[in-house]
Amino acid sequence: MKKNIKEAIIEAAIKLFNSNGYSGTSIRDIAGYANVNSATVAYYFENKLGLLEYCFTHFYEQYLGIMEEEYALVGLGAKDCVKRMTAKLLHYQCDNIHLANVVYREMSLDSQIVREIMSTYNLKEKYYFQKIFEKGMEWKEFQPHSVPYLIIQLKGLLMMPFMNSHYLREVMYIFPNERFFEQKYLNEMYNWIENTLCNGVVVKKEAIL
Structure with a gap:
């Protein structure tokens, strides 16, 4: 009970x-x-702050768990790793759409309370993205890019539908809670990976062994 x-x-x-x-x-x-x-x-x-802390902790513990699981397989290829990670993170957010909305909206206010809650989570998220991008460039899977800029781009793509769904509707004619949103948006994220991150690079298998 x-x-x-x-x-x-x-x-x-x-x-x-x-x-x-x-x-x-x-x-x-x-x-x-x-x-x-x-x-x-x-x-x-x-108190109310305890509930907000729970929301952030519950959301990001599972979010970072997905990142950790996928990063463990980065040796199979950086591009495949970032694709799997992107797909699973997007699915997790769609499955927890109201919680994702709350977390991202409160993050956007940049309050001291949120900064304190998020400090460790932000560092961990940045670490996984950074390592994947660095390995992808080292293995010649990704074109040379500014890694911080790539992190900002990918994080922005992941957050945007849950921070500004009405603007998303104006651009893509679909809301995140609609049936076909997840696959439609994931296809666009894959296009970003292929055309911006990879730019058609063909990788030799031995490059990532």
């Missing part, structure tokens, strides 16, 4: 943070939506 109550509180917080923003949501709002009293919310999460 306790697990169900906690999950109800989390679902309420994500729903309300997504629709009203973190600053526009109160503990009383969350408690009312979850059909519990405010003391119950405090029992599980102490």
Whole structure:
């Protein structure tokens, strides 16, 4: 029963943070939506900040777990690695669309609270992207590029649909919650990998052994 109550509180917080923003949501709002009293919310999460920290931690622990699993296979090829990683990260975000919306929107506000929560996660994410890009260039799979610029581009592609879905609709005529969005958008990300990152480079197998 306790697990169900906690999950109800989390679902309420994500729903309300997504629709009203973190600053526009109160503990009383969350408690009312979850059909519990405010003391119950405090029992599980102490305060509203505790709920926001949970949202970030839950989102990024799984997100970075995907990156770690795929990076472990980078020896099979950097291009294949970044494609698999991109596909799985996009799928994870689509499967957790409201949570992704909350996390990315609060990140965009650049508050001290968010910087403190995100400091370690950002470093880990940057590390995996950087190592893949560096190995891809070393193995001649990728064209020479500015690695920081590539990281910004790829991260921007991953975040954009969940930060500004209405603008995405204006450009691509589809919302992230629509049925065919994931495959359509993934195809565009693959085009970026092939045409910008790789630029038609043909890799000899021995180059990555």
